[in-house]
Amino acid sequence: MATDLASLQRWMQHCIQQPGECDGEMVNQARELVKPSSTLESEERLDIYRGMYLLRMQEALEVDYPGLAKFLGLDEFMRLVSRYVDLYPSRSYTLNRLGDRLPAFLETISDIRKPEFCRDLARLELLLTQVFDETETPALTAEQIAAVPQDAWEGARLRPIAAFRLAAFDYPVSQYLGAVDEENPYPQIRKRKTWIAAYRRNYQVHRLDLNRQASEILGLLAEGKTLGDALTAVRVPQSRLFQWFRDWVSEGLFHAVELGT
Amino acid sequence: MANNRWGYPDLGFGIGLRSVHYEHILQNRPKIDWFEILSENYLDTGGRPLSVLDQVAERYPVVLHGVSMSVGSIDPVNVDYLNKLKALGQRVNARWISDHLCWTGVSGMNTHDLLPMPYTDESLRHTAKRVRQIQEILERPIALENPSTYLEFSGSTWNESDFLVQLAKEADCGILLDVNNVYVSSFNHGFDAEKYIDGIPADRVVQIHLAGHTHKGTHILDTHSDYVIDTVWDLYRYTYQRIGAVSTLLEWDASIPEFDIVHAEALKAKAHREAAAMPEMEEAAAYGD
Numbered sequence: 024m025a026t027d028l029a030s031l032q033r034w035m036q037h038c039i040q041q042p043g044e045c046d047g048e049m050v051n052q053a054r055e056l057v058k059p060s061s062t063l064e065s066e067e068r069l070d071i072y073r074g075m076y077l078l079r080m081q082e083a084l085e086v087d088y089p090g091l092a093k094f095l096g097l098d099e100f101m102r103l104v105s106r107y108v109d110l111y112p113s114r115s116y117t118l119n120r121l122g123d124r125l126p127a128f129l130e131t132i133s134d135i136r137k138p139e140f141c142r143d144l145a146r147l148e149l150l151l152t153q154v155f156d157e158t159e160t161p162a163l164t165a166e167q168i169a170a171v172p173q174d175a176w177e178g179a180r181l182r183p184i185a186a187f188r189l190a191a192f193d194y195p196v197s198q199y200l201g202a203v204d205e206e207n208p209y210p211q212i213r214k215r216k217t218w219i220a221a222y223r224r225n226y227q228v229h230r231l232d233l234n235r236q237a238s239e240i241l242g243l244l245a246e247g248k249t250l251g252d253a254l255t256a257v258r259v260p261q262s263r264l265f266q267w268f269r270d271w272v273s274e275g276l277f278h279a280v281e282l283g284t
Numbered sequence: 285m286a287n288n289r290w291g292y293p294d295l296g297f298g299i300g301l302r303s304v305h306y307e308h309i310l311q312n313r314p315k316i317d318w319f320e321i322l323s324e325n326y327l328d329t330g331g332r333p334l335s336v337l338d339q340v341a342e343r344y345p346v347v348l349h350g351v352s353m354s355v356g357s358i359d360p361v362n363v364d365y366l367n368k369l370k371a372l373g374q375r376v377n378a379r380w381i382s383d384h385l386c387w388t389g390v391s392g393m394n395t396h397d398l399l400p401m402p403y404t405d406e407s408l409r410h411t412a413k414r415v416r417q418i419q420e421i422l423e424r425p426i427a428l429e430n431p432s433t434y435l436e437f438s439g440s441t442w443n444e445s446d447f448l449v450q451l452a453k454e455a456d457c458g459i460l461l462d463v464n465n466v467y468v469s470s471f472n473h474g475f476d477a478e479k480y481i482d483g484i485p486a487d488r489v490v491q492i493h494l495a496g497h498t499h500k501g502t503h504i505l506d507t508h509s510d511y512v513i514d515t516v517w518d519l520y521r522y523t524y525q526r527i528g529a530v531s532t533l534l535e536w537d538a539s540i541p542e543f544d545i546v547h548a549e550a551l552k553a554k555a556h557r558e559a560a561a562m563p564e565m566e567e568a569a570a571y572g573d
Contacts, residue, residue, distance in 0.1 A: 026402070028358055028402060028407045028410055031437060031439075032358055032387055035399060036389060036390050036391070039395055039397070039399075040395070056439070057435045057436070058435070058436045058437070058438050060472060060503070062502035062503065063503060065435070067502075069435060071435070071503065072397060072434060076395055079395075079396055079397065080396075083396075112393045112394075113396060114392050116324055116365040116394065117325075117328060120328075155329075156328065158330035159330050159331070186330075223331065226331060226332035
């Protein structure tokens with residue numbers, strides 16, 4: 024085998040990323056390229072790096088997907104990690120981006136436990152990591168709200184903070200994640216449509232359960248629609264809307280209010 | 285008084301800034317000489333880590349320590365990464381920037397492991413060229429750490445200590461001497477740890493690392509998950525006697541205990557340094573200095 028730097032690095036990386044046991048060819052190559060120690064054969068020394076690679080990937084993905092890891096259990100999660108990084112090895116200087124394609128990868132497989140639930144759960148957990156890392160934008164203050172003339176609200180556009188995401192799910196994944204966070208018994212997994220706002224306040228990531236109408240209004244506002252247009256599209260009693268609005272402002276979901284000209 | 289050629293000061297005894305200690309540090313403002321951060325944890329984020337880092341950097345000296353520079357890789361250097369690293373260094377007034385003598389991936393991939401270099405003339409020329417390029421982009425010298433390694437290539441023609449020193453000379457970069465790594469690799473490869481340290485010129489050393497490790501019987505893993513063992517403390521004292529007072533950092537990255545325990549472990553280094561200095565002082569006193 025060639026022993027120049029490029030060949031050695033390509034060979035070693037290939038060995039490390041190759042799932043499964045060291046095969047016969049790899050053993051022979053290791054014996055040619057790697058010195059044995061007084062206690063370990065060449066291939067055993069190579070195996071240290073091979074084992075650590077997958078563990079490191081698993082640890083990184085477990086940080087971003089704690090709920091999914093808990094749901095699948097260590098063995099099934101490890102198998103998932105192995106398949107995932109085989110297809111999508113890290114190409115970044117940071118492990119924080121390793122899991123970005125996991126929800127999309129889960130769309131392509133069905134041989135895991137409750138695949139639809141896992142897809143929803145992974146989608147939510149990815150949103151939470153995005154919210155965690157988003158740029159900090161100050162939230163709208165009560166004084167800024169009070170300064171808006173009453174008759175200007177209909178044409179006002181409410182801009183959400185950068186660390187804000189909305190999503191709809193077919194399963195109550197936020198409830199499941201809440202149980203994981205609190206170390207409570209896990210709820211039964213039954214299909215039920217849910218809507219979530221994920222956002223950050225004082226550098227802490229939060230989830231807000233919404234109903235369909237609240238989610239639709241927030242979605243339209245996030246798209247840049249005026250408050251008047253959003254309320255025309257989604258009809259809700261005024262008293263409920265006022266309550267939602269108070270809650271959303273107090274949770275710091277909005278960054279700015281732009282008044283129409 | 286700095287012993288290194290760049291005049292980097294002896295910052296004293298620091299620890300790695302870790303998220304489990306954020307609250308403690310912000311609330312209690314502990315008396316600690318300095319912090320080292322894992323650079324990649326603070327890139328591409330606008331969240332809490334960066335906010336905490338800004339507050340820490342207002343009160344303490346900060347040093348950037350990275351794991352993705354991949355100085356020995358055959359891939360082109362990652363200019364985007366280096367520009368972000370440079371900006372982070374400026375943001376927190378980093379006293380210096382360090383990484384490892386290793387490669388982490390090729391063909392655009394990153395294994396996120398500190399993989400061993402073959403110590404050959406070819407890799408020396410290649411790595412020195414890359415380090416010079418990296419330093420030009422960062423506009424400052426970097427320090428390279430001797431890694432813990434678990435295999436050696438049959439084709440190596442240099443020992444690690446000589447390779448590192450020659451690289452530092454050719455690239456004109458500093459050395460971050462990890463005393464625990466010297467011990468770990470000396471066990472794994474069967475070399476003399478003190479001889480390794482003897483080969484390191486004091487004027488290249490800008491920082492020292494200490495950490496705990498995990499002994500697996502057949503080999504030692506550099507896990508940063510425990511107290512520093514006595515043999516490594518002995519080696520630290522030996523290093524101090526050879527190299528002098530250098531900024532010393534205690535790493536604890538797995539099974540991290542509460543802040544005070546990690547800090548107390550770092551302060552043991554101070555006691556060891558003082559103990560190592562004592563015969564010298566007594567000798568000086570005897571000569572009326």
